[in-house]
């Protein structure tokens with residue numbers, strides 16, 4: 001047999017399919033991160049970075065951000081649109097707007113504003129807090145600042161002030177009731193608003209977020225409400241303020257046909273508004289540009305059946321076709337891609353703490369004299385197992401294992417006898433699993449054994465804190481070891497986190513065809529860390545995460561890869577301490593400490609501990625309050 005090598009690992013984990021050129025496996029078995037696709041000469045080993053993080057005193061789990069990838073993705077989206085516009089002879093422009101909700105961290109938004117300014121890539125705010133963040137971050141007056149979300153007077157006023165100051169701040173009317181208030185505030189503040197209308201499309205997209213679009217969507221105006229808005233604006237002599245048509249079909253739209261259909265429908269509305277006399281100029285298609293998490297390039301939920309280039313081309317073609325028919329000038333096309341912009345730039349790294357195996361154990365040559373018949377039947381079945389009677393033996397051992405458990409519950413089988421029955425059971429299952437690999441079509445029950453027998457790798461992270469979408473909506477992210485990939489992974493496992501919750505696990509993994517239930521992994525080596533990475537986690541995961549079991553924010557480290565291929569640590573943010581997370585749930589850590597000291601003093605007075613012991617115990621408690629919420633070595 002040919003020896004295992006890094007290339008085989010790359011294939012096994014489909015890294016070249018999902019990484020969009022940002023991650024690769026090197027010959028030495030390390031996962032490398034590239035500052036931009038194709039920049040092999042500047043690739044950096046993630047294992048090296050992890051080592052550097054540890055040397056600086058930061059424990060796992062760590063969220064690693066790679067600045068260059070944000071930069072490269074902004075460039076990629078803008079340049080793909082520019083290229084497609086040039087190729088198709090489009091007369092309008094493209095402008096991006098980053099939706100802050102996708103990753104609101106100041107560092108991320110600031111970087112996007114900085115890297116985005118050369119393309120006038122703007123921001124989108126969906127709430128007052130996001131608008132306040134955007135107004136404090138944005139400097140570029142040519143970029144757009146788009147205000148979505150349900151707006152109160154304060155929100156509207158802030159938007160109007162931004163317009164007065166010279167920003168391209170668009171107030172998007174999401175619900176009919178907002179418009180009279182916007183008109184009133186504009187008059188009060190003597191500001192001329194730039195208005196958009198969010199429209200309800202009848203086009204509906206599939207996927208988790210389908211309810212954002214379609215006629216049943218919560219936000220947006222239907223056709224009669226649009227007409228009523230136009231009439232109201234006409235009456236106020238402000239129809240020229242209406243400059244944008246906006247919609248958002250939902251996130252992670254995996255089918256390009258749905259994107260095209262929606263663009264076409266929106267263009268008809270745009271044309272209709274132009275005919276009504278509105279000075280429409282911007283067509284904002286919202287988000288939806290999907291990430292190919294599983295690398296299958298299909299219309300699976302976790303994938304997309306189009307490339308970025310096709311996305312741009314199809315949108316521009318659809319706009320040109322429908323508006324040219326109506327004799328309307330090409331609009332400025334805006335997209336609010338969030339997921340596709342930031343997903344690639346973060347990797348969650350954690351170490352494996354322990355492994356449980358459902359392994360065969362040596363079976364005695366013969367059973368003790370007094371064994372109940374149910375155990376004897378199991379023993380017999382195991383001896384007779386061969387490739388032809390596998391299913392029958394499987395049925396038998398399950399039946400007699402259950403029978404033995406029943407007898408145990410009735411006090412007719414001893415603890416020791418039950419343990420023999422469980423051993424025979426697992427040995428038989430393991431043996432059947434091995435034999436079933438020789439079959440071409442093993443059938444569903446036999447294929448399921450792989451999952452039943454999977455090792456459990458206990459990992460130092462919390463699904464609820466760091467991968468909330470994995471828990472809440474079954475989102476699949478690529479997971480793989482970041483080193484040792486020149487060795488064949490000889491085990492199959494599922495991942496359990498350190499919350500004591502049975503939902504705190506990852507047991508669905510990417511596969512070229514659909515999903516798989518087990519992940520190929522390496523054996524742990526004594527005294528050596530085994531580190532796994534969950535990739536493409538830059539979008540939505542950080543802020544949606546919660547404090548289940550009071551596991552807090554992880555450490556976050558940002559690197560930037562330099563021109564010479566070296567890298568620098570741009571920033572390190574310490575994760576939550578125990579005191580931090582306790583304060584989030586309204587504890588006062590100081591009061592806890594004082595009260596604990598009192599208990600310890602009482603224990604001294606009662607003679608349970610010495611004053612010296614008290615000092616040690618109190619110091620340990622205090623160190624615990626200051627410490628990381630995750631497992632520390």
Ligand SMILES: *Cc1c(COP(=O)(O)O)cnc(C)c1O
Nearest residue numbers: 248251252287288336337338339
């Ligand atoms: C969430 C949202 C987006 C971002 O969508 P992605 O699919 O992440 O690109 C854009 N626009 C609006 C209005 C949104 O609500």
